[in-house]
Structures are given as C-alpha cells and as structure tokens.
Amino acid sequence: MKISQRWHWKAFWLSLILIVPLHCVDADPVSVQEIDSEAIQITFLNVGQGDAVLIRTPEGPTVLIDAGPDELPNGLSNFDVEQVDLLVASHPHADHIGGMVSVMNTYPVRFYMDSGDTHTTVTYRELIQTLQQRTSITYLIAEPRTIQLGGAEIQVLPLLPAGSTDLNNRSVGLVVRYGSFVAFLSGDSEIEELTYWVQQQVVPDVTVLKAPHHGSSNGFTREFLERAQPEVVVISVGANRYGHPHAEAVQAYEAVSQTLLTTREHGPVTILGYADGRYEIRTGGA
C-alpha cells in the first residue's frame, strides 16, 4: 500500500511538472475573476452552509477542496477551469462532499484525496461509487506529504489515528504556501485536532485562515490562533441551525486578524496571494 501511494505521489509530482510548461505557453489566461498570473488565487465559493475552496496556482494546476452541500451553484464556470488536478474531501460530511459527484461528472479529475474515513450516508456512498467507476482518478490518502504545484506547494498535515476520534477531528489539514503567502485550510476540525497540530508544531504563521468548522465555538483555540496569527480569516457559512458563526469565535478572529469575512455576508471571497506575502481581497460575484 505504502509503495503504491509513493508511486502515485511520484506520478503526481512528475505530471504536475509536465503540465506547467503547457500552461506557461498559454500566456493569456482568461477568467471572470481576472487571474493575476503572478498570484495564487484562493476562492471561498458561496455554497451556503458548507465548504468549497478553489485554488488556482499561477502556473495553472487547479485544486478544489470540498464541494459544498449540493451541486456548486455555477459550477466552476466563472474560473476558466478545464480540469481539477487535485480534489480533496476534508471529511465525509455532506456539507463538504455533496457537490463532488457533479464536479467529477463535469471536469476531468486527476487526483482525489481524503482522510480514509468512511460514512454511512447515501451522499458518501454515491461519491465512492463514482470514484470506483473513474479508474482514471488516482486516489491519495491524506498523510504527511508535500505536493508541489508549480511555484506553490501544499503541505498535508498529520491526522489523529483512525478510529480515535470523530470525523470532524480527522479533517484533512492543508497548509498552502506560495513564497511568503500562507493559507491554512482544515475542514471542520475542532479543538482536539487543532490542539494536536499545535503539539505537533505544524501550525505556521499564516496569511489566510479558513475558520475551522464554519466559525463554531469549538473550531478555534487560543493557542492555535497564537501560532497561526492570521491576517485574514474567512468563515464559510450559510443559513444554519447551529448558530454558526458563534459570537465567541467571531470575537477571537476579530481580535487576532485584520480582516474577517463570511461567505454568507460577502458572497464568494477570493484572496490573491503574492510570493512576497502581499495579498488582495476580492468579494462578490457569482
């Protein structure tokens, strides 16, 4: 198993290197979002109560982390996406994987990564059935590794042992780096997983933080925020019965960051990150 995963990883790395020149030749990418070819683009899509985060790297590789509760409202049609190089399911709850089958039916997907956790829902079963039918998609388990995406990279964080905790606390943790620009994304992780990462010393100083667990009061700790020191916090949230985002979380994020945005209030939120650490925020649109 290990050997084949390593082989897949090598294949992934090599194939991304191979596609980079192709995207460089296509020197005039067109997008409604006006992609800056010098910037990594991270868009928190407006999917209501759920998560879907689209990453476009300057050289072209595209990553989609979660796909919202339902079919994505406008697909990825505003983003000039031709294929999804890496599709990540942070964890198997429906508000994160509900739109994945539709994504796989619409775009070629090259690599799929998840925590390895299973679920009993129809939504999860349909996702797995679709994955099994798509033999062209290479499966990756989330384990500590770094995935190179041209000039950007994604570090996959260690997970708590399988079976030792609940699905939220085994959300796939990703640190996205493009030079000095750093983003931290971790699905619905709660105090247990965030504390584990602090103890493992894998929480860097970040530019952008996706508020874990939709701004829940169990989606942050003081120690985690002291390490992460985000400049921008984005809460992916819609109408919900849980009271997300919770007031204490909003207060904690406002205390530590310069900018706090929610998809419910601002619609899709796009951060353009530059290698020198600068960033621009764009909100609104589809």
Ligand SMILES: [Zn+2]
């Ligand atoms: Zn969720």
